Amino acid sequence: MTEVHKDFINSKNFRVSVAPMMDWTTKDYRFFARLFNPNIILYTEMVTTGAILFGDAKRHLDFNQQEHPLVLQLGGSDPKDLALCSKMAQDWGYDEINLNVGCPSDRVQNNKIGACLMAEPDLVATCIEQMQQAVQIPVHVKHRIGIDDMQSYEEMLHFVDTVAKTGCTYFVVHARIALLKGLSPKENRDVPPLRYEDVYRLKQERPHLTIEINGGIKTVEETQQHLKHVDGVMIGREAYHNPYLLADLGESLWQLPPPDRFDIIEQMIPYIEKRLAEGAPLSIITRHILGLFQNLPGARKWRQALSGGQAKSLDDIKQATKNMKEAILRTEAYIADKQSES
Template identity: 50%
Template sequence: MQTRLHTRYAASVRLSVAPMMDWTDTHCRVFHRILAPHARLYTEMVHANAVIRGDRARLLAMDPSEHPVALQLGGSEPDLLAQAARIAADAGFDEVNLNCGCPSDRVQAGRFGACLMREPALVAECVAAMQEACPVPVTVKCRLGVDDDNEYERFLGFIDTVAAAGCRSFVVHARNAWLQGLSPKENRDIPPLRRDWAWRLKRERPELEVVVNGGIADAEVAAEQLGHLDGVMLGRAAYHTPWLLHELDRAWFGGEPRTREGVLREMRPYIESQLERGVYLKHITRHLLGLFAGQRGGRAFRQVLSEGAHRPGADWSLIERALEPTR
């Protein structure tokens, strides 16, 4: 039942921001959308059970400005994933993405995330059920393999099995997931990157949409990927040095030059509306701390926000004070 992507969404595959637990909430995504009008944004991973039975108002919170935005689901039960995918589409998400890459102990215990790399037939069944249940694209985010899986053919077999179920778009975190002996944090750095596997996949399966994720921290590396792949997904770089996201969006899609302060001021209506709803400033400003990274006054900007945003009554005036050292 997948439908054709609308023009704005189709173009956005070139640049996206990874789903990151405890980071890419709705406040973060609103900020990233201002920085990068053309980027594809992702929610944090939400388990299918939580979507079906949990607090949807909180778990599926989304501001209209975020589009195009995808909901990333965790899970391994086709029926539940299908229900959750239908709910996501009804809630207005533009895509549903199945997580086959998270290496945490919690996902291993629940038989989802990276451990699904060793169950391609089950992933294919899940994808087929999700596609049948909802009208928006269903995509997969995966690793190269698990632990000491070092055969490209095994990775390709996973992709081919899932693609045969109808999935046409894959985000490849270009390193293995180690399920034993490494923490989720270590899994972001220690397994070696092998972006050449993603490049090879695109060469051998040109009909598939292939986006690469993992270790992309500067514009030069990001641009190199577009010579081989359909898109680039930024992870921690989009969070710690968010101006890179803006620079790539402008370089790849065009647009007028902007300033960091100007981008931040575009956030003001959203921030003040959230404060009126009872949201604490700290929940928003934690996503803004890296905006002036490496710039004059950047450290002071971060310090003012870090020290003041948690205080009762903190409002936009604190952000004005944080901006002063950057001028």
């Protein structure tokens, strides 16, 4: 981790991050996302301790150096395993480590991972304590505002206070409860109502803690509004489907010059060439860049050209890029003609 990354991560300024999302926030997406904004915090997908300790650690932990600042999100509930994986993550070069206490899927529940751990704050505290003892980089928690019968603000506060006794000062709070019995993971992202006021209240009552809010946030304006109440904002699926939002955030929050979408494709080409040389299928890379031209003329044809295995080579990507340029120029010319007529 460079000194620049360290200073940024540890600064008291607001933070904006892209949420960890299974199958989505892969290293290919993260390389792409970084091109839009150098200040956004990026997260890996959740990686279980078992996958690291008993699987292919290199496959799960490797990343591109351009991805910094980067957080590894771990899934697990065994303090010793989490401590060992945390040390591995630090040695691998990650900037921070986050413990998943928010995922509602049946599979992780059965392995005592994710949101079900909210019911065991003492265990989470033990995990965080041992993770902190194993590393020098920040360790923090991403959790829900509640689960099942544990839905009150007071119960969430008890969870946070229990974990905070370890010295953990940073909490990412998904502002929905998780109903572990009866709702699918997808439904748990949409059905339980958002309770942003609970997260705001947590920050008000525990001002010494760094609180980042997550859940249903899709625009620059919403991000700015939340930052009036909390220390950070985590954006999920909107950052994937409409990645230029990250550039808009850079312009509004950090006064960064907005990057050109076609420059981003130019920067992606050598990266794609490298990944293809490593044996990666083109389709696992192109699926992450489908949203590049979201809301622009020609965006649908761009998605069609690159999805479903339609793109067979870099030449196909270059041709789709050329078609996008022409579609945008035609639209601009049409608008200019209409304005001159009026």
